[in-house]
Amino acid sequence: MALLDKLAYKKLLVGEARKRPNEEVPWDTVLDFAESILDERQLEPRTLSTDDIEVAYQFGACTLCHVKAYPNQRVDVYLIIILNEHDQPTDHILIDLGAEYQQLSLEGPQFGFISNASEEDIKTLIPEIDPNIDNPFAVLASPDSGTYIQTYREKEGFALEYQLVNTSSHYQVPHLLSAQEVVNAMLSYGWGNDEWLSIFNWTRMEF
Secondary structure: OEEOOHHHHHHHOOOOOEEOOHHHOOHHHHHHHHHHOOOOOOOOOOOOOHHHEEEEEEEOOEEEEEEEOOOOOOOOEEEEEEEOOOOOEEEEEEEEOOHHHOOOEEEEOOOEEEOOOOHHHHHHHHHHOOOOOOOOEEEEEOOOOOOEEEEEEEOOEEEEEEEEOEEEEEEEOOOOEOHHHHHHHHHHHHOOOOHHHHOOOOEEOOO
16 A cells, blocks of 8 residues: 655545545544554554544545544644545555644754744745755744655755655655755745645655
């Protein structure tokens, strides 16, 4: 069963969503599969039950089953299990659905912590990251979510990565970028569109 990156997940959200009644969904199958990958997704192993069920939405032939990733906390974080037209699990993603709607912080050793980052902060500060300092990086993040986009300045250019919830879903652009490319990606990430997902070929990193 494949782990989806965010672009692959977004491509499933096409057309009108239909909420499927819980009695139509094979939740036993969904929970069994979700339980089998908790450790792989760096989630606390536990026995899942109907208390972990949230909602299921159908997009075309696929059903997206939302299972609570953390019992009684982090209520916007879900392990979403994808069912095909035969109601068999095919793919999954660990995602914080609330992260896209939070104020973003910008942090880096060179300029400190900015709690409500602006577009101007990104445009001004990212190109000024000095590759000669210790840890020349910047992170644009949803506070306390583990979900972020970050860059690391090297002498030849900028590395760019993003993460969903934890390091089990951490992705990178496999080549260095210009300062302007990183600025454009961070602006896209933080202010309203998903272009940053499609303009690069992201690859998953193993930790």
